[in-house]
Amino acid sequence: MTTTTPTIRPERLRARLEALARVGADPEGGVSRFPYSQAHADAVRLVAGWMREAGLAAGCDPHGNVVGTRGGRSGWPAILLASHLDSVPQGGIFDGALGVVAGVEVAQALHEAGRALGHGLAVLGFADEEGHWFGVGTLASRCLVGDVPPGGFETLQGRDGRTLAAARAAFAHGLPTAHVPSAVGAYLELHVEQGPVLAASGRRVAAVSAITGIARTRVAFDGEANHAGTTPMRGRRDALVGAAGVVLAVRALAEAAGAPTVGTVGALRVHPGAANIVPGRAEFTVEVRTPDGARLRRLCEDIEEEVRTAAGREGLTMQMAPWDLRDPVPMAPEVRGVIEEAIAALGHEPFAMPSGAGHDAMILAPHMPAGMIFVASQGGISHSPREWTTWEDAALGAEVLLRTVLLLDERGPLPARTLPAHGRPTAPP
Helix, strand or coil: CCCCCCCCCHHHHHHHHHHHHCCCECCCCCECCCCCCHHHHHHHHHHHHHHHHCCCEEEECCCCCEEEEECCCCCEEEEEEEEECCCCCCECCCCCHHHHHHHHHHHHHHHHHCCCCCEEEEEEEECCCCCCCCCCCCHHHHHHCCCCCHHHHHCCECCCCCEHHHHHHCCCCCCCECCCCCEEEEEEEEEECCCCHHHHHCCCEEEEEEECEEEEEEEEEECCCEECCCCCHHHCCCHHHHHHHHHHHHHHHHHHHCCCCEEECCCEEEECCCCCEECCEEEEEEEEEECCHHHHHHHHHHHHHHHHHHHHHHCCEEEECCCEEECCEECCHHHHHHHHHHHHHCCCCCCEEEECCCCCHHHHCCCCCEEEEEECCHHHCCCCCCCCCCHHHHHHHHHHHHHHHHHHHHCCCCCCEECCCCCCCECCC
């Protein structure tokens, strides 16, 4: 076979992204493609067909992840290219899908150019990253590395009432069983930024420096429900007023910490919830995100103090759940450096930025060298039918992904990490 220079075909990348967007298209707009649904099965089969065209052996693993693999000429560990196939309700067509389709495109570019790698290559489409259906974000990648043990499959329940175990057992994808290679040298994920930084800066592509830390809790204030017309203002124990003070405090603390720190109260329930009753109970969530682990912990402490202060000021009792805290996850400097080299080789200024959203890369990164590539989201909009990345930027991201694979391969064998079927990757003895 004649060897040529591998190159991305933008028109094919676009056509496949548009085809995938039709799978699970929501009549109200956007894409609603949930894990282990019929739409997910259709998406898995569609992507598996593209994988076979790209010279990959394709199938589905026990977690519902579509997997395409090929060996390397030198038997070196695989380079894993991955993102996710599921969506939020009425999500955009690029979130997750771009990384999966671009991974297939990289494999096909290599295949058509007759370019063998010393490393193996694996392309993976995770079944559940968004966490919408089972309430656990990055669920499929957590299952892959053993963070969710098999016993958890019987307890996690989806929105349709089925357990994760039942949903997996009923997943009729019709593909042969496949597995992620047992020896992996590096993980790469291409994704849309889902924020405004790149587009606002005039840049189109970036390497990710770290994935933000996230801390979440739930708070409940109890006061006294009473008649809104006859209870004097000074005598009220209004639970909603206490909650309002915390809402404003969360915003102020995040603003004082400075970008890219953010704080959000995203859910609020008031009881009894009538126009003429002083609220006796208010329940709400608090979430803070920052790529600085020490700052994340300080914010948690400051918010706890604000909750106690608000309760005391309004005469309320309070309950506050323990923080669900995930530390920031840095991307491997050696992989990030290669991504920046690939960006520069394509004529763009190397640029690195943190991710404000969680991704599967943060689950794989503790176990193997991992890197992420961002392309610009127009208007910073995501998780919406209005999510948009230009086709030119989507192709640029795929080209950076391809160049990164080639540069990693040219440097010789990557150290292997083993990935058991239901366990944590470890360095081989």
